[in-house]
């Protein structure tokens with residue numbers, strides 16, 4: 001970056017790519033930097049070539065990018081998350097490989113695979129990506145796909161707003177991706193604490209990339225929260241009382257509420273930091289009355305609820321699969337509802353435990369420490385409820401159940417290390433060590449990641465019409481479990497031995513054996529990622545023998561299993577009238593669940609629109625322009641967004657009508673198929689005979 | 702105008718009334734914002750400025766809820782509305798009160814605020 005800023009290109013010039021660094025010095029660090037940029041560029045080209053070669057541009061645009069169907073939006077969120085996850089896991093492996101080669105001496109320069117500054121970018125992008133662009137899109141995607149179907153709604157309350165939220169999230173993810181090729185990312189970790197990230201100590205574009213990615217995607221997540229909440233309050237099918245909702249809907253409601261109240265705190269802290277950096281404010285600077293401690297305070301007011309935003313949907317998924325795969329009713333429904341709600345509320349009262357060591361009095365620390373330990377109670381209640389659900393059930397060891405068992409074993413360990421950390425005096429000892437890194441990976445991976453992958457496996461047939469290969473699914477799950485144990489258990493030990501987190505170097509050779517074990521684990525995690533991709537690919541190739549047109553492959557009990565697979569755009573041929581909790585299960589118990597509705601009506605669906613796409617493009621341009629100080633482009637895209645919103649607000653938009661005849665035709669065909677298919681028992685679930693039509697007489701739960 | 706929260710039309714009220722409610726809300730919000738800026742640029746003592754700005758903000762929140770979001774405590778949905786408002790207030794009190802608690806404690810221990818309470822206690826215990 002040269003000192004001058006040009007009016008047309010802002011701070012951009014030819015020196016910003018990692019190739020310049022590579023030309024200056026050739027070493028492993030610059031090679032990795034340039035390699036990553038090349039993977040990005042080649043990947044983008046390969047994607048474009050593939051789309052062109054297969055002539056997929058038009059279907060992509062028509063059927064996906066402009067669709068306002070919550071189910072498709074959900075699938076796109078998950079696709080985005082999987083792409084970002086590939087980058088995140090590879091970065092994790094690079095960091096592990098670096099630390100395994102980073103034993104140094106105090107009187108020598110740091111050694112190892114990557115340079116210290118590069119290492120700092122790696123943990124910052126890894127953390128940012130994994131939280132905001134992997135975990136969040138996974139759970140928002142899954143909720144988008146599942147929630148309306150479980151509620152008996154046709155769509156989200158605000159379908160186009162939903163599309164805009166997806167666009168904003170993708171724009172944020174795009175900014176983080178572009179930072180691989182153009183310029184550097186910030187080095188302040190995923191929390192980007194000032195004053196280090198203020199202008200004085202981080203003058204470059206790195207922190208700005210983080211800020212704009214967070215600000216833009218944060219708006220998207222807030223809007224998503226509102227959309228979920230309104231959908232749950234206003235769009236339930238007739239008879240679907242709150243206490244009849246499946247547990248996944250309850251945890252989605254908690255997530256919605258928490259998104260609404262927590263995301264603004266992140267937007268505020270980031271906006272204040274942006275004002276410091278762009279407009280000469282002094283909220284968090286060292287001088288002129290700034291108070292950087294308030295950043296930590298506001299950030300974690302978002303940050304702690306955020307971790308429960310991440311985990312609650314996983315709890316919802318585990319509630320569904322523990323009941324379905326053991327053929328039993330969920331044990332302790334009411335207690336699970338109360339526990340979820342308590343977690344949601346109490347999680348707003350504990351944020352200080354992330355900065356016990358900042359210097360406040362012991363009394364303040366104790367108050368928040370106790371509040372933190374209290375959260376363990378509802379969480380414990382849930383674990384017992386799920387175990388009781390499986391107790392004496394007809395448990396089938398499918399891939400989601402492997403995830404569930406892995407979750408039981410590992411999440412409890414992670415939760416217990418959390419309770420240990422909730423004690424301020426212990427936190428003083430292990431804060432900022434890899435003990436903490438082990439703790440949060442220990443709850444995030446077995447909790448969020450396993451939960452979401454289990455959910456993807458469970459609902460995949462609903463989305464695409466064929467099951468995922470169970471053997472490969474189980475292998476993937478086992479690799480994720482094993483990989484986790486090898487990667488992160490050593491970090492507990494290293495933390496207790498005194499290795500600070502985020503350290504690019506260390507001097508104690510005793511650390512090395514543990515480092516090697518952790519690196520081996522990271523390789524297993526990468527293998528698990530490949531195994532996951534292989535599962536998708538293999539199942540796609542065998543989609544005919546895995547197909548389940550009957551739509552109920554696991555003999556489930558919530559509404560989404562009453563429709564064909566893949567589920568039609570309008571989901572329900574006629575909106576069900578809900579009589580009971582687990583309505584579909586009750587219908588099965590009463591016999592003849594697949595009775596056709598008495599009459600069919602025209603169905604109104606939201607028309608396709610490029611609105612979300614336009615806003616996403618403009619938001620990306622706005623973020624990029626602000627990062628590089630290209631003021632004209634920033635102003636232009638800002639006004640373009642405003643104009644697009646006003647223009648859409650002014651127009652009368654006609655919905656798309658699906659004629660009753662078409663609905664009836666497809667619905668009849670589905671019902672005839674079900675009537676003709678042989679129902680299968682649970683024992684046959686994994687065999688080719690599973691056509692999605694279960695044996696209802698077996699339905700006990 | 703639609704009944705609060707239902708999307709059902711309320712025939713006795715014309716669209717004009719709805720427009721009026723929005724216009725009033727806009728005007729009030731504008732005046733309150735202008736007032737806050739005026740206070741910030743005025744010569745008043747800092748404490749007064751803070752109080753005026755906070756008051757203007759609170760009133761503006763109420764105007765938004767009433768005129769733009771049609772919050773209503775007397776219609777069929779009044780119980781739900783009331784619950785939601787109370788829940789929001791509860792969380793906001795936790796956040797604002799918690800911040801106050803934490804930041805004032807920290808600043809006490811940083812010897813800000815003029816009075817050094819935090820210093821006095823250890824000194825006294827030394828005397829014993």
Ligand code: HEM
Nearest residue numbers: 089092093095123127130135189190444501502503522525
């Ligand atoms: C899959 C294999 C993974 C590996 C090998 C891995 C590895 C690492 C490593 C080496 C660090 C830096 C530790 C340090 O500061 O010393 C780290 C940090 C972090 N990881 Fe992971 N990780 C993985 C998965 C995840 C997942 C799934 C998430 C969340 C969804 C996640 C979230 C984070 C966060 C938030 C940080 C903190 C970044 C910071 O210090 O600001 N990681 N990870």
Ligand SMILES: [Cu+2]
Nearest residue numbers: 304351353354
């Ligand atoms: Cu926390």
